[in-house]
Amino acid sequence: MAKIIRFKKQDLIDYTIKFMEKLGVPAGDAEVVGDILIEADLRGVSSHGLIRLSSYYGNRLKAGYMNPETITKVIKETGTTLSFDGGNGLGQVNGYRAMEACIEKAKTSNIAVATVNHSNHYGIAGYYAMMALPHDMIGISMTNSQPLQAPTFGRTAVLGTNPIAVAAPSDKEYPYVLDMATSVVAIGKIKVYEKKDEKIPMGWGLDDNGTVTEDPKKVQSGGPGALLPLGSTEELRSYKGYGLALLVDILCGALSGASTLTDVGFPHEPRESDVGHFFMAIKIDAFRPIIDFKSQIDRMIRLLKDSPKAAGQETIYIAGEKEYIAAEENRKNGVPLLDKIVEELTINGASIGAAFDARPIG
Amino acid sequence: MAKIIRFKKQDLIDYTIKFMEKLGVPAGDAEVVGDILIEADLRGVSSHGLIRLSSYYGNRLKAGYMNPETITKVIKETGTTLSFDGGNGLGQVNGYRAMEACIEKAKTSNIAVATVNHSNHYGIAGYYAMMALPHDMIGISMTNSQPLQAPTFGRTAVLGTNPIAVAAPSDKEYPYVLDMATSVVAIGKIKVYEKKDEKIPMGWGLDDNGTVTEDPKKVQSGGPGALLPLGSTEELRSYKGYGLALLVDILCGALSGASTLTDVGFPHEPRESDVGHFFMAIKIDAFRPIIDFKSQIDRMIRLLKDSPKAAGQETIYIAGEKEYIAAEENRKNGVPLLDKIVEELTINGASIGAAFDARPIG
Secondary structure, X not given: OOOXXXXXXXXXXXXXXXXXXXXXXXXXXXXXXXXXHHHHHHOOOHHHOOHHHHHHHHHHHHOOOOOOOOOOEEEEEOOOEEEEXXXXXXXXXXXXXHHHHHHHHHHHXXXXXXXXXXXXXXXXXXXXXXXXXXXXXXXXXXXXXXXXXXXXXXXXXXXXXXXXEEEEOOOOXXXXXXXXXXXXXXXXXXXXXXXXXXXXXXXXXXXXXXXEEOOHHHOOOOOOOEEOEOOOOOOOOHHHHHHHHHHHHHHHHHOOOOOOHHHOOOOOOOOOOOEEEEEEEEEHHHOOOHHHHHHHHHHHHHHHHHOOEOOOOOOOOOOOHHHHHHHHHHHHHOEEEEXXXXXXXXXXHHHOOOOOOOOOOO | OOOEEXXXXXXXXXXXXXXXXXXXXXXXXXXXXXXXXXXXXXXXXHHHOOHXXXXXXXXXXXOOOOOOOOOOEEEEEOOOEEEEEOOOOOHHHHHHHHHHHHHHHHHHHOEEEEEEEEEOOOOOHHHHHHOOHHHXXXXXXXXXXXXXXXXXXXXXXXXXXXXXXXXXXXXXXXXXXXXXXXXXXXXXXXHHHHHHOOOOXXXXXXXXXXXXXXXXXHXXXXXXXXXXXXXXXXXXXXXXXXXXXXXXXXXXXXXXXXXXXXXXXXXXXXXXXXXXXXXXXXXXXXXXXXXXXXXXXXHHHHHHHHOOEOOXXXXXXXXXXXXXXXXXXXXXXXEEEEHHHHHHHHHHHHHOOOOOOOOOOO
């Protein structure tokens, strides 16, 4: 049975810095990466948490597939827009800087958009959208990714899981934070079923004929099968999920000048991934007083939560609510890591001379 | 059997003007409404076409539920934003003016957003997004609507079908035009099955217990059942469709100051609907040269269309492609209207002294 071990957030950030410094990443940048990864673990999105530190970022850095020093260079700037070249640096560092600059710009221009090309996997999309919240702005964050998703009527992975995240501030309720892959599920979910030797639900993935399959082994990362777009089948309108996935590739790739579709690299490939990101900030009081907006969001949340439940259901959730509840709990009790992750961190840390020295809580 | 009768577009626009002038709508405004309705018929989206002229807009105008003279008033304006009060006028006129102003602003500011409150049903969302295309901009258009959709784990209609439309220009291929309700299907689709006395597919709607049903009668406009969000069930991730529906309500309602969720009025209700819209324009060459963007869009479209097809499928479509093909065909052969629609237009036209005098082609 998998066991959960808990740590202080700061201890894990300190370790991330130590680990990444060994690979040439400046401490300040490593701290940004650590915060974004550990926030994922806190919010219950462990698939995008510290599990990726060595297996993903560490391996790419060690192999020299991406640059440890992230130079986020402005290619073009106007009063409302910023185009960055991410210089094949860390996705989190590029993402953080781009969203920060986007918010800064929106303070005077009310609306701002920033794109990044030549970047890498940036972790949870929601983190960057949420950066807008303390500024009373609506935040939007998207990224394209390596091909894992088939278009409607296709049978191979041509599109990334291309997530969309949007955050909007509330008054007393939790903020609205939507953070969703445009495929039904992410590839990690398929792997969990494969490991457990269980069938996946019909509607998640395709085999290499383009037929919906229950066999997780047939829906593999890098083909021959593929993930299905949100909506699953034509009958349930998968053209919408597919259309949204393509939209993300247009905004993150075609608009930024990054790679798109099958040109986006897999993390294990010995080349630049050339991932693209898209960020937007909307200053709410350019439209109406912030308190009016926030009160209306609260009322909407209450109305949704108080509306009648389906038979057998007790709670209607708002986008982001489950993650806020998990994060509150975990901030009190410590960042939860699976024992297997801790083991992996220990082994991989030792291999580069960065012993995993964070002490479990309790 | 339903028969299709074809007309010249200009004849139908002339008739729309004649019909609406009888109800007090200025000719210029009626022309805008006519163009938007007839473009829907041309693009094969007849559910949002002239079928609505009398049954929807005509009836609300006759009953005095909305104002024939649309005064789209600026409430607040900045260098990048516009908040309009739609004055309970025609949704199409408000939408057209707001998107036009948004595009005009984006010519100098590169990014612009316009919101409208106190508006009404505005027809196909895609029309406004597509207005950005000739300006080499990406266009976005959303509207909230009367409650027809249940949240995940709910069982009553709390959210509108809240469509999202995005258009992006291409070079030689058809532009990308996504125009999608955030529910699996729109309510009109359910009514078609009801009329044919056929079962609806599992995953489209709920009965009044919140159980997925095949009975179209149980999924009624105004309850007690409801449409399901894109994704259909929790297993297939309906929280994403539900989250997008809520996003549309946030941007169109909470940001604009319009009504949201169950406060949005049904067309038959003797009151203001207080629908809200959200528009955005992004000038592409603020980020990179337009020709680079357009060539990449073309390459993406070719790559998707040339990728391997699922067993039994011949074509992978791009968002908007089917509608462009239908529109090309119909522009040659004439606007197709079902004989029943023509009959309805004739009866309703006569009742207000605006005889339907458009002559069928051929």
